[in-house]
Amino acid sequence: MELFTNQVLAGIATGAIYACMALAVVMIYQAIDHLNFAQGEMAMFSTFISWQLMQWGIPYWAAFVITLIFSFIAGIAIERILFKPLTKAPVLTNVAGFIALFAIINSSAGLIWDFTIKQYPTPFGSAPFLGSQLISTHQAGMIGVTVLLLLGLYFFFQYTRIGLAMRAAASVPESARLVGINTSWMIALGWGMASAIGSIAGMLIAPVVFLEPNMMGGVLIYGFAAAVLGGLTSPFGAVVGGFLVGVFENLAGTYIPGVGNELKLPIALALIISVLVVKPAGLFGRHIVKRV
């Protein structure tokens, strides 16, 4: 039983990483209706920016805020410059664009900061949290930030004019345009917000997985899986999905014989697919009724 509780706790700790990433994935999915494959690389690049700022002697929180603003503007710029011209292109062409963006960011980061692994500081310290060896104060802080972020997003989307406008632009673009919402800029705003949330995720994850250009590869896959499991239409679902995937993964690694580190990912994915076969819209996603 003790082993079980410990593994669940450890799962929640890693789950926080996935939850963070999943939240960013859902944000952009809400705004543009695609999964952005370059999301992880964008987050990685932002994290490197903050690392560079700290190397120049800027304190953690100042670097944090500057990076947030930078990521927000960079997200908008990427949408305006690279993806706005592709609005009329087929969906699959857009996906190819994401892959191209992935390659560009990954390779530039490798050239600027090279591929060696770097330490990244944590603002929360790394002492054991409440006397537990499995969950450190950093991981607890990460869970706290994820929950705060989720609450913030909830209030933004439910209670502000611009949040309402963004939701309108995403769900019924034609009608939204008719009531005077600039849908094209709402999409850009969505990119900016997703990029900023991604950068928070990146800066929180970096102390755990260490900073390097490929740090997001694995995390993003779990982030996608978590978002899909929770339902791509629900930020709350994404966070719950993140924690579930973390716990699944850890329990599978512990209790199923012969599952090493390498098979953890396929098993987690297989489990998610079995859930999806039963609930095709994800656990918390809204089921879309089709009208012919």
Added chain:
Amino acid sequence: MSAVEEVAEGHQAVEAVPKRAMTLGTGTSLVVLAALLIAPVFVKNFIIFQMTMLLIYGLAVLALNILTGGSGQFSLGQSAFYAVGAYTTAVLMEHFNVNYALTLPVAGVVCFGFGFLFGQPALRLSGVYLALATFALATAMPQLLKLNFLEHWTGGVQGLVVTKPDAPFGLSMSQDMWLYYFTLVVTLAIYIFSVNLLRSRSGRAFMAIRDNEIAASSMGVNVALYKTLAFGVSAAITGIAGSLGAIAVQFVAPDSYTITLAISLFLGMVVGGVGWLPGSFVGAAFIIFVPNMAESISKGLSGAVFGVLLFLVIYLVPHGARQIAIFGQQLAGKLRKN
């Protein structure tokens, strides 16, 4: 998010390509075929090898094109089918001494079964959900091939070495050239099969499902059957491409068949034009040559150069090589009128 989505207005991910627009005219096809037949006589062995790989990847992209462009289903798991085909051939050739040519149909049948079965759970999923499911298959495959109890057959992480076949009947041509012509014959056969498949009753059923699933099922198309059938056919062709690939490269190892391969095949399809079969080979050329080109432009930034080139291509021709072909056709039509 709206809870009701208008299906009739066409929110489909894959655009509707009419079946006549899916192929090349007879004249152009013959010219291309003649070029493919003659070319190896004039070039070095390494280039012949690259042309063989082009045909092989072309087949794999073609398979994805039938699945996505034909039936509207999305797959990131093609590398898994490719791996199964490659391993079937390698194991048959090295452990059972089966002739290489005979392993191709076996690989095709094995992969058809595999794809058909995989299509069953995939039936309930579409769009990004299907992408995730197939993605899971692609990430799992290299790990499954490394499993301990399969090691006796698969060679584990080390993989298997495959013997390159000599030209038969005492023909005096190099192994590379023989393999090229062998691949060309197989490719042609599969290409003709695919064109005819899409023009047949089954092909029309695929396209009806792609354009509007509900309408298709009310017209009497067995949606479940044709969707899984599309998966099966696509997997079979990918598997045959995989076995040819194993023979050409002379080596199979789990890490040659990762998700990167599936992503390349996807890019090949987009660059060639979704739903345009000849474009598959253009796309294959893109995924074989452009990364090399990018590397020769800048070693450190090869990824970035590749990304920029890819962006250029999708800006210029968002519908892939098909767009160029249509443009050329219109131009030719105008010239003929004058």
